[in-house]
Amino acid sequence: MxxxxxxxxxxxxxxxxxxxxxxxxxxxxxxxxxxxxxxxxxxxxxxxxxxxxxxxxxxxxxxxxxxxxxxxxxxxxxxxxxxxxxxxxPNWQTYIDTSLHKPNYHTIQLINEYEQRDDVIRLGTGELAPSLLPTADIEASLKELSLQPKALGYSSPQGNDRLRAAICEYVKKRGIHAMPQNVCIVSGALQALQLIAVGLLEQGSIVFQEQTSYLNSVHPFQSVGMQMMAIHRDEQLVRTLAQQKRKRQAVFYAVPTLNNPTGGVWTSHEKRQLYEACKASRIPIIEDDVYHELLFEAATPPIKSMDDSGQVLYIGSVSKTLSPGLRIGWLVGPTTVIERLADIKMQTDYGSSTISQEIVLHWLQTGKYEKYIESLRQKLQQRADYVETILQEKFCNMADWNKPKGGFYIWLKFHEPIVDKELFTKLLSRQVLINPGYIYDPQDSHHIRLSYAYATYEELQRGLEILHERVVEKVVKRNK
The missing domain is CATH 1.10.10.10 (Winged helix-like DNA-binding domain superfamily/Winged helix DNA-binding domain)
Structure with missing residues (x-):
């Protein structure tokens, strides 16, 4: 030594x-x-x-x-x-804590975890029940496809040429006139938002949205330095947009048809009003239209159908209808924007699944997709009616809601502010999973997003009974 x-x-x-x-x-x-x-x-x-x-x-x-x-x-x-x-x-926790992408709220992390369990009643899940998905038909369509060797390789930057042409024909029925060069195939609507965030906007840009928004539960814009700003669509809209636009770059994120989570549907006048207000301030609009096919009544034309200046980026997807597992959506916009976003997409995932694109193309071209959608709407209507009957029986004296116009959700509002982390965890202890309103608006302690699209009829009955029990306990405790 x-x-x-x-x-x-x-x-x-x-x-x-x-x-x-x-x-x-x-x-x-x-x-x-x-x-x-x-x-x-x-x-x-x-x-x-x-x-x-x-x-x-x-x-x-x-x-x-x-x-x-x-x-x-x-x-x-x-x-x-x-x-x-x-x-x-390496001190991995330091890497995690200082990384660019922000972590989800703990409640959402728990939702993502418990949604994988078979013993949990999922009352808030934003996807179709396995029994509603056309599993057998998709399996049969695989046998009908004639795949070329190229279909097993990487996708072209903007996606399958024939699929983009088929999407142009499909959205034409919505009043949207586009050419294949105006379309980029994406891996679901969320990827479209992520591409827009990193490909079009500078740090510090403002993303206008409604007060209660799906964007508050995910972070495609927040994690790259965007400022989220809730805004009312009223007579002051034009002035408010113009004032904020002078400060920095801005876009408006809108879900005019079957808003997630509220289920709201804008009128044609409201769509026109927003379009004109954004046009006056030269603010692009991101129109998320992934639920419109599930509207129980005829849908009014989208904002994109009014677009004569190329300021609307239109998002569609089959994740809410045909299959979330296919991971196929589309973005429609000006050619320069589409080429830019396609370039970034190729840098991140080298193109969406070519086989999934072939499946979606087959369903669009053969008419299977629209036929299936018609049947799916009927089944969702039946489920919505079933849940409304239970709500009338058990919740009419403690909560309000609007009759669902389509999609998956009922935006259930309790008379008292009892929706908090405690209610969420107590329900979880009974194997009931909800989506509380505070993940869509941090100040919201009245709402839950109630889905009738995933749980079985028996699970919906049982889950709502347990929810009723816990809410009664919460109200009694609060009023002691």
Missing amino acids: NWQPIRQGEITLQQQIIQWITDHIERGDWVAGTKLPTQRQLAMQFGVNRSTVQQALEELKAAGILETKVGSGIYVANNSWHSLIRQTQ
Whole structure:
């Protein structure tokens, strides 16, 4: 033990001593419980001041490698090996905490976790029940496809040419006139939002939205430095947009047909009003129209059908209808925008699944898709009526709601502010999963997003009974 630190070295004396001690522990020379020489002995051995040794030992104690036993001395700690392992690995938590993309709210993390469990009644899930998906028909259509070798390779930047042409024909029925070069195939609507966020907007841009919004439960814009701003669609809209637009770049995110989570549907006048207000301020509109096919009554034309200046980016998808697992959606917009976003898409995933694109193309071209949608709407209408009957029986004295106009959801509003994390977790303990309103508006303690699209009829009955029990308990406790 005649080692001494190098005084002219690039590493400080203190750090050299720390490394010398940890080397002895890592090699097993000093096992857990080994008593170290005194500070005076080490200082003499190393030829340094005692204060230098003391600082080195204090740092090792702070790291959990050494420990002091009062009246006895300094020893190698029992957990020294684990502490050393942590020191030799990257500090992944620091990487996580300082990363660009923000974590989801804890409630949403729990929702994502519990949605994978078969023993949970999912009263808020935003997807179709497996029994409603055309599994057998999709399987049969695979046998009808004649795949070319190219279909097993990577997709072209904007997506399958024939699929983009078929989408142009499909959206024409919505009053949207587009050419294939105006279409980009995306892996669901959420990817479209992410591409827009990183491909078109500068940091600090304003994203206007309604007060209660799906965007508050995910972070495609927030995580790249955008400022979310809730805005009322009233007579002051034009002036408000113009004032904010002077400050920085802005877009307006809108779900005019079957809003998620409220289920609201704008009138043609409201759509025109927003379009004209945004046009006056030269603010682009992102129109998320993924639910329109599930409207129980005839849909009014989308905002995009009014667009004569190329300011509306239109998003469609089969995730809410045909299959979320196919991961196929589309974005319609000006050619320059589409080419830009397609370039970024190729940099991130090298194109959506070519086989999924072939399946969606087949369903659009053969008419299977529209026939299936008609049947699906009827089944969703029956489910909505069933849930409304239960609500009338159990909740009419404690909550309000609007009759659903289509889609998946009933926006259930309780008379008292009882929707909080406690209610969410107590329901979870009974294997009932809800989507509380506060994940869509942090100030909302009255609403839950109630889905009639996923749970079985028996689960809907049982889940709503448990919800009723917990709400009654909560109200009684609150009014004591």
